[in-house]
Amino acid sequence: MKCKEASPVLVIRVGDAFCKACFREYFVHKFRAMLGKNRAIYPGEKVLLALSGGPASSSMLRQVQEGLSRETAKKLRFIPGIIYVDEGAVCGQSLAEREETLLQMETILQASGFPYHLAHLEEVFDLPSSILQRVPHNPAGPKNSYKEAVEGFIRQQRQEEGGGPSLPERQIQEKLAEISMRDAPGMEGLAAPEARLLAAVRTEQLIRLFGSVKTLTAKEELLQTLRNHLILHTARAQGYSKAMMGDSCTRLAVKLLTNLSLGRGASLAMDTGFSDDRHGDVVVVRPMREYSAKEIAFYNHLFGVPTVFTPALDTKALEKASIHRVIERFLYRLQAEFPSTVSTVYRTGEKLSATPGDASPAAEPERCLLCLCALDTNVEDGSALQAILVSEQLSQQKLPAALPTERGCCPGAEEQRGCCMNTTAPGADFLPLLCYGCRLTIKDTTCLESLPLYVRAEAERRKRRAAMKLEIQEFLLEDEAVTPDES
Amino acid sequence: MPAPCSACGASLAALRRPKTGHALCRACFLAAFEEETHQAIVAGRLFRPGETVAIGASGGKDSTVLAHLLQLLDQRHGYGLRLLLLSVDEGIAGYRDASLAAVRRHQRRSGLPLHVVSYRQLYGWSMDRIARHLGPRNNCTFCGVFRRQALDRGALLMGADKIATGHNADDVAETVLMNFLRGDGGRLHRGAGTGPAGGEGAVPRCKPLRHAYEKEIVLYAYFQGLDYFSTECVYAPQAYRGYARTLLKELEAARPSAVADLGHSGERLSLRSDLRMPARGTCQRCGYVASQPLCKACVLLEGLDRGLPKLGIGKHRRLRDKLQDGQPLTQEERRHLGAPAEGEPPEEQEPRGELGTDEEPRLQGHVKELIIKPFAEGEITR
Numbered sequence: 001m002k003c004k005e006a007s008p009v010l011v012i013r014v015g016d017a018f019c020k021a022c023f024r025e026y027f028v029h030k031f032r033a034m035l036g037k038n039r040a041i042y043p044g045e046k047v048l049l050a051l052s053g054g055p056a057s058s059s060m061l062r063q064v065q066e067g068l069s070r071e072t073a074k075k076l077r078f079i080p081g082i083i084y085v086d087e088g089a090v091c092g093q094s095l096a097e098r099e100e101t102l103l104q105m106e107t108i109l110q111a112s113g114f115p116y117h118l119a120h121l122e123e124v125f126d127l128p129s130s131i132l133q134r135v136p137h138n139p140a141g142p143k144n145s146y147k148e149a150v151e152g153f154i155r156q157q158r159q160e161e162g163g164g165p166s167l168p169e170r171q172i173q174e175k176l177a178e179i180s181m182r183d184a185p186g187m188e189g190l191a192a193p194e195a196r197l198l199a200a201v202r203t204e205q206l207i208r209l210f211g212s213v214k215t216l217t218a219k220e221e222l223l224q225t226l227r228n229h230l231i232l233h234t235a236r237a238q239g240y241s242k243a244m245m246g247d248s249c250t251r252l253a254v255k256l257l258t259n260l261s262l263g264r265g266a267s268l269a270m271d272t273g274f275s276d277d278r279h280g281d282v283v284v285v286r287p288m289r290e291y292s293a294k295e296i297a298f299y300n301h302l303f304g305v306p307t308v309f310t311p312a313l314d315t316k317a318l319e320k321a322s323i324h325r326v327i328e329r330f331l332y333r334l335q336a337e338f339p340s341t342v343s344t345v346y347r348t349g350e351k352l353s354a355t356p357g358d359a360s361p362a363a364e365p366e367r368c369l370l371c372l373c374a375l376d377t378n379v380e381d382g383s384a385l386q387a388i389l390v391s392e393q394l395s396q397q398k399l400p401a402a403l404p405t406e407r408g409c410c411p412g413a414e415e416q417r418g419c420c421m422n423t424t425a426p427g428a429d430f431l432p433l434l435c436y437g438c439r440l441t442i443k444d445t446t447c448l449e450s451l452p453l454y455v456r457a458e459a460e461r462r463k464r465r466a467a468m469k470l471e472i473q474e475f476l477l478e479d480e481a482v483t484p485d486e487s
Numbered sequence: 488m489p490a491p492c493s494a495c496g497a498s499l500a501a502l503r504r505p506k507t508g509h510a511l512c513r514a515c516f517l518a519a520f521e522e523e524t525h526q527a528i529v530a531g532r533l534f535r536p537g538e539t540v541a542i543g544a545s546g547g548k549d550s551t552v553l554a555h556l557l558q559l560l561d562q563r564h565g566y567g568l569r570l571l572l573l574s575v576d577e578g579i580a581g582y583r584d585a586s587l588a589a590v591r592r593h594q595r596r597s598g599l600p601l602h603v604v605s606y607r608q609l610y611g612w613s614m615d616r617i618a619r620h621l622g623p624r625n626n627c628t629f630c631g632v633f634r635r636q637a638l639d640r641g642a643l644l645m646g647a648d649k650i651a652t653g654h655n656a657d658d659v660a661e662t663v664l665m666n667f668l669r670g671d672g673g674r675l676h677r678g679a680g681t682g683p684a685g686g687e688g689a690v691p692r693c694k695p696l697r698h699a700y701e702k703e704i705v706l707y708a709y710f711q712g713l714d715y716f717s718t719e720c721v722y723a724p725q726a727y728r729g730y731a732r733t734l735l736k737e738l739e740a741a742r743p744s745a746v747a748d749l750g751h752s753g754e755r756l757s758l759r760s761d762l763r764m765p766a767r768g769t770c771q772r773c774g775y776v777a778s779q780p781l782c783k784a785c786v787l788l789e790g791l792d793r794g795l796p797k798l799g800i801g802k803h804r805r806l807r808d809k810l811q812d813g814q815p816l817t818q819e820e821r822r823h824l825g826a827p828a829e830g831e832p833p834e835e836q837e838p839r840g841e842l843g844t845d846e847e848p849r850l851q852g853h854v855k856e857l858i859i860k861p862f863a864e865g866e867i868t869r
Contacts, residue, residue, distance in 0.1 A: 006498055257667060261738050261745050265752025281620055293582045323745065334668070334730060344670040351672045353759040376755050382531025384656075387698035388506075390526050394519040395509035396493055440744065483583035 013339075016403035020302060026285040027291075027299050031063040034287045035076070040275050041242060041285070043077035043153035048240040049114075050231055051084050053105055057246030059296045060288050061112060062305045064244075070147050077153060082109055083234050085227055089203045090121060090210050090219075091311050102307045117234050121200035122429075124226045129458040131229050131236075131484040132369060150273035209450040216322035220313055221262070221437070225370050226452075235282045247272075247286045250293035253345040258327045264437035266376035280373045284308040292342065368435035369459055370442075375435050385436070433462055494519065500818040501710075505702040505743060513710050520707050524695060525560050533693040534649070536567030541647035542692075543638055544593070544601075545573040546586030549653030551593060551715040552704050553696055557651065558597055571598075573641045573650070575634050576605035578613020582720050589716035604641040606633050610784070612791055618722060619826060621796045626722040628800060632783045636775055639689045645708055647690065654694040660749035661731040668731065673765050676758045689776060790824065797825035 006019035018026065035041055049064060051057045067076035084105050088098035102118065109116040213219045234242050247255070252272045259271055270276050276284040288296070300307060314325050335341045365374035380385050430448065431439050442448070448456075469476070489499045500510035500674055504519075511519065528534065542557060544550045554572060561568050574590050587603065595599040598688060607613045610633060610797035618626050642650050666674045696704065708715060723729065738745040769775065770782035777783070790798025793810075806820055816824075 072830075117694040215742065257664070260663065260667065260752045261742075261749055263744075263748035263751045266755035266757070268752075268756065320737055320740050323738060323741050326734070326741050330730075330734045330737070341668060345667055348667050348672065348675070351675075351758055351762055355757065364526050378752075382527065382533075383754055384698055384747050385525055386530060386746050387523065388744075388751075390523050391504075391506050391519070394494065394522055395504060395507050395511060395515075397496055436755075438746070440742075441746070 003169060009302070012292075012295060012298075023298070024303065027295065028063065028066060030290060031060075031287060032067060033077070034274070038211045038274050040076050040283065045078045045242055046238075046240045047078045047080050047242040048231070048235045049080055049082045049243055049244045050246065051105075051109070052246065053084070053101075053108075053310055054246070055296050055300050055305075055307050056248045056251065056288050056291070056293070058108070058305050059300055060244060060246040060293070062247055062303070065112060080114045081238065081240060082112060083231055084109065084116065084118055085230055086120045087223065087227070088310070089206050090223060091313055091315070093311065101308060101310055103264065108306050108308065119230055119234060119240070120202075121198065121223075121226060122206050122231065125202050125205055125452045126229055127229060127233050127452065127454045129454040129461065131233055131454060132372065132458040134278065134367060134372060136472050143351045146243075157356070205450065208447075209452075212445055212447035212450055213441075214444045215326065216314060216317060217262070217442045220322055220324050221441045222445070223313055225438075225441075231299075232279055233391075236449060241282060243282055243284045245284060245286050246288050248288050248291050248293050248296055249346050250342050252286070252289055252349065254324070254328050254331055256345055256349045257331065258324050259437070261323050261327065262437045263440060264373075264435070265437070267371070267373035267437075268349065269354040270373060272349050273352075273354060278367075289346075368438050369430070369433040369455070369462065370438045371435060373435055377432075377434075377436055377439070400477075429458055429463065433459055433467075453477050502706055504706070505739075506700045506747065508743060517707065517710055520703060521560065521682055522554065522700070524699065525554050525564060527698055528560065528566075528695050531693070531695075533651075533695060534568055537569075538648045539569040539571065539583060539646055540649045540651050541571045541573040541642040541645055542599075543652040544574050544590050545652060545653075546574070546589035546593070546716040547653075548704055548708055548715045548717060549655055549696060549701075551589070551713055552708050552711075553651065553652075553653040554597065554599070555711070555713055557695065558599070563648060570599050571645050571647060572599050572601040573638060573645065573647070574601065574603045575633070575637045575641070576603055576607075577630055578606050578615055579721060580615055582718060583614075585718070586716040589714065592714065600645075602641055602645050604637045604644075606637065609633070609637055609640065610788055612788070614722070617761055617791065617796070619793075620791065620827075623722070624725045625797075625800045627726045627728070629787055630722070631797075632787060636782075636784050640777075642690045646769075650690050652692060652694055653696055655699050655701045656746050656750055657732075657735060659694075659697050659753065660746045661728060661735050663749050663753035664731045664734060665728060669727075670822075672758060672762055675753075675756055676762075676764055685792045698747070698750065763848050795824035795826050797823070800825075 003019060003022050006021060008017035009020045011017050012021060041047060049057070049061055051061055062118060064076065064080050067081070086098060086102060088101065093101070106118070109118075210219055210222070213222060226404065231243055234240075256268060256272055259265070259268055264271065270278055272286075272289075274286055274289060276286075299305065314322055317325060320326055331342065331345070367373065368375055377385065379389065430442055434442060445451070490510045492498050492500045492515050493509045494511055494515040498514070501513045502516060503510050504516060534540065540557070542550065542554045544554055547564035554570075557568070557570055560566065561570065572594055573588065574587060576587060590601065590603075605613075614630055616625065617629050621629070638650055638652075662674075665671075678721035707713075735746065735749075738749075742748075765778035768777055768779075770777040770785055771780050772785045773782065775782045775784065779786075781789075789810075790796050795816075798806075798810075806816065806824060809816060809820075
């Protein structure tokens with residue numbers, strides 16, 4: 001008990017009892033300490049908050065609101081925006097249900113006073129293929145230390161307040177809020193009925209895409225990938241240099257074990273660390289990573305943080321339907337018996353490093369087409385990957401000439417070469433472009449033609465480039481300076 | 488409706504292999520499994536011609552298949568190895584004696600020389616006796632630590648250059664999960680069981696079957712007609728590894744490739760370079776490999792011999808230091824370390840008629856009077 005005067009209201013861990021005021025202070029302090037310790041967010045930066053409506057991201061929004069509203073010199077200094085992605089089509093919700101959810105979300109979004117963007121997962125089909133390319137990023141002032149940047153900002157603010165029209169914090173926020181409160185990229189310029197038609201087509205495309213994915217595990221992975229791309233696109237288009245995700249400690253522990261089981265051991269540190277810079281210009285940060293789900297739930301309850309429940313892909317799914325589900329159940333059960341399990345797993349995750357031990361620092365590694373992590377598929381002698389390839393080889397004949405194609409899953413594609421390629425498994429030419437984990441996802445996808453255009457276009461581009469490189473392989477010297485768009 | 492074998496296309500498939508899901512006939516599966524093991528051995532550069540390899544033989548499915556395969560592949564591909572069987576008798580009635588009988592049957596069939604080392608002989612304590620003092624949990628800690636040393640000592644006695652164990656892909660996957668659940672940075676760094684041939688112990692080790700699914704090993708033994716002993720150790724149900732094993736079964740049900748995927752993840756883990764890792768030294772008492780002043784086996788034995796069996800379990804640094812300085816412990820502290828409560832019967836004598844080894848005479852063991860000589864200078868390689 002910290003203040004020893006008020007009566008305790010909740011217990012976080014054994015021996016840690018808090019009264020309401022002390023808990024609030026503890027909670028708020030953790031958020032600011034996380035940002036301050038990592039010194040990742042520079043003053044004046046535009047930061048995009050990814051709001052899912054769930055407890056953790058809603059709590060994160062509240063912390064940002066609180067942090068920005070303080071009058072002291074210690075207030076948070078970045079410029080926030082919010083994005084909410086509507087995934088209802090994939091999760092089996094009807095249009096009416098989606099509208100209902102959106103209304104609830106809009107209430108919360110408008111109440112925040114920050115500019116917000118409502119995106120629908122369908123917009124994924126209109127993304128540019130540049131999304132899949134890493135943009136090398138030179139931050140404005142890497143030479144300045146963080147401290148100098150902050151001091152400079154404060155000095156600047158004081159000057160503004162001195163001479164000229166002074167704009168208190170509130171008014172700035174209102175001005176920002178006026179500018180394009182509602183943003184639907186790709187829809188501008190279309191008349192209403194056309195827009196609706198396009199939306200319906202896209203929804204159908206989306207449902208078809210997810211329908212062609214055979215396992216729930218792969219569906220979850222694909223959903224996450226597409227969602228991240230959409231958020232990244234919005235951030236880039238609107239000039240945000242950071243994106244904040246609301247992953248809690250509990251969620252990250254589950255994610256660690258899940259990704260281990262999905263073969264993503266190589267990218268664990270980036271997937272769960274505080275900052276994730278795989279895209280280059282937009283850095284993903286996770287400020288909620290030290291909060292357990294329990295703490296967040298208590299905070300939201302005690303301080304009235306609004307949340308909106310939306311069914312997810314695996315809501316009401318069978319227990320053993322997906323890897324994610326299995327791990328989550330397992331971890332929660334084990335936590336009940338060994339209360340330090342979640343925090344131990346999380347701490348183990350902190351011991352990981354983002355750069356592989358044997359990577360040469362100079363060379364830019366080849367990146368996965370979908371998740372943009374460094375490829376981990378070089379076949380090393382005696383490795384598990386090699387053993388799998390050998391097993392696959394030995395278990396099959398040489399590929400037969402032509403198996404009869406099944407009735408095409410893409411109607412209308414039959415006059416051209418069918419998408420479900422006759423001889424090799426579908427997606428065989430995609431696989432070299434993907435990391436181990438994404439390969440498993442694509443292997444579970446039967447109809448690759450239903451993937452969004454940007455994915456296929458970028459894949460083609462990389463394949464052409466690889467073919468080019470193969471042709472001139474003998475003339476290329478080692479450790480050439482890599483051209484900017486080589487990926 | 489039976490499907491044709493996807494490898495030869497000629498015969499009807501007799502099984503569906505868990506690792507890839509293909510339907511294969513008996514002959515093709517056996518051939519594929521043997522070839523895969525051979526390739527793993529060659530690609531991993533596990534052996535050198537002329538080496539003497541001690542195969543850790545427990546009588547169970549993994550080591551039986553391993554011994555069979557190594558003998559077969561050595562003949563077929565000319566590895567040039569001298570193979571031996573090395574068995575460890577932990578002293579678990581009803582379990583180990585039955586499995587040792589299976590090892591002896593295998594030895595008679597294969598003609599390979601066999602050597603058995605026992606805990607009682609090496610340390611003066613059998614697992615049954617330890618369990619009587621320790622209780623139902625934490626027995627695997629003792630058994631695992633003691634077995635490692637026992638294998639090394641046995642291998643040195645037999646003049647072996649390498650130890651081959653039958654760890655399979657499921658074991659490796661469970662280990663990766665377990666190390667994460669327990670936050671064992673040191674083990675994760677060392678590869679969590681996925682690392683190349685090398686060793687934490689005195690004698691280099693390798694795991695030729697580490698990419699083989701457990702189910703496929705059983706399939707191989709079944710179709711090859713190999714005889715092995717299969718019962719779970721009586722102390723296993725309470726082991727922590729049981730959780731990881733259950734989890735792995737569920738993961739495999741959700742996605743069959745999860746076993747291999749975990750192996751891949753384990754290989755590709757990269758830890759921060761600024762972490763403090765345990766350094767490799769030697770035990771002050773017996774000379775074995777250790778990262779602390781005393782090796783784990785000596786610490787555990789110390790606890791057992793003093794009637795404080797939990798000395799090596801959990802973190803009791805303060806109490807251990809106290810003991811080291813010769814200070815007496817309070818009743819409370821002794822209870823922490825597992826001392827029996829007041830009024831409990833005195834320590835039982837070992838029943839005389841226990842199955843031990845054939846060759847070695849039985850030795851009374853108190854750690855200070857161990858007749859086993861400590862490791863000599865230079866005996867520990869690499």
